[in-house]
Amino acid sequence: MTRPLRADARRNVEAIIGAATRLLATDPDASINDIAAAAGVGRVTLYGHFENRAALLDVVTERAIAQTESALAEIDLEGDPRDALGRVLEASWHLTHRFGALVVAAEHALPPDALRRAHVGPAARVIGLLERGRDSGAFRSDQPVTWQVSTIQAILHAASAAVHRGEITADEAPTLVRDTALGALAASTPRR
């Protein structure tokens, strides 16, 4: 029943989603005003396409999740768990850096169940991989898997923040993330 949007309307919707993603990735408290302005669109126009700030956030996170899913789905999880995790980390780094604080914005405004969905998907992949690596002795198994997942996420966000602070460059970030996370997960090394 809903007729297809007119061309310019579609363009604006895209611009708004894009701008929202970009802004919220760095400032989770960006106002609707800022977003509309960044999209080159009147605030009222934004409200024409999205009921709420919440509705907008919903679409934006939906997109982000979809992109994340599809990016991660392409990754080969077979082979040496360390190498596979390295690949996942590299991809995750790019996603984290792109979406950054969007998570924070979502946490503030979205119902908890929507967040579960967002987290469970990507996490499941990592968990499976971690468990395989633990069984094969590649990763340490003296810590809860959920904690190890949290560690990985923490490192990813730390890298994103460090880049924004200018402490490290976006180029070196993937390697740092990879090395650090793999080190944190490595089966414990006998000293000496």
Add this chain to the structure above:
Amino acid sequence: MTRPLRADARRNVEAIIGAATRLLATDPDASINDIAAAAGVGRVTLYGHFENRAALLDVVTERAIAQTESALAEIDLEGDPRDALGRVLEASWHLTHRFGALVVAAEHALPPDALRRAHVGPAARVIGLLERGRDSGAFRSDQPVTWQVSTIQAILHAASAAVHRGEITADEAPTLVRDTALGALAASTPRR
């Protein structure tokens, strides 16, 4: 020139600072209202003691920094760098968990230079220790020290968040933090 505060006034000030610390540690956006209520004090009374939200934040973070400094100052930094860092991590964990999101609140409301001071102090200790460990081959030296500091902080905050989410208990957190951070910093292990 300022006469000493009356006893009840002093008590209230302490209650306010305490409540503010407790609330802001979990919700950096806690309102003045919430804080006053949690302190068992009228909102107006709070304003009697603190000009601003900023002024309150200032005192609270000042306290937090002081406590942090004195807690860390007691730690023996000599001996095996790994062991020493372990001690620092354990203490830092307690501090991080106590103060948690207070950092976020401070970042939002305080002038940047005040933040520098807060960060530089504790960081300097860790940096010194890291550098010693790098020289002695205990820690990997293929990453910027600042990044390693960021990693440690990230792990600390991750642990605090994980405890709040109920994923891990406050009891197991120190060990997890210690093991994970030391793993992340370990001189790279030759595979196999």
Add this chain to the structure above:
DNA sequence: ACCTACTCGTACATCGACGTCCACATTAGC
């Protein structure tokens, strides 16, 4: 016991962000 310092509650002004309404301009699509 008394004065003073402090507290309390309520009411009020301000501010910024959100969301809505309206009248008018513009553009897409046929």
Add this chain to the structure above:
DNA sequence: GCTAATGTGGACGTCGATGTACGAGTAGGT
């Protein structure tokens, strides 16, 4: 080129948080 669909800016009402003002209690110190 005409018409319906969209876009635009401005004005307006609401809401929650901040900060201030006042009058009346209440607890501390001497």
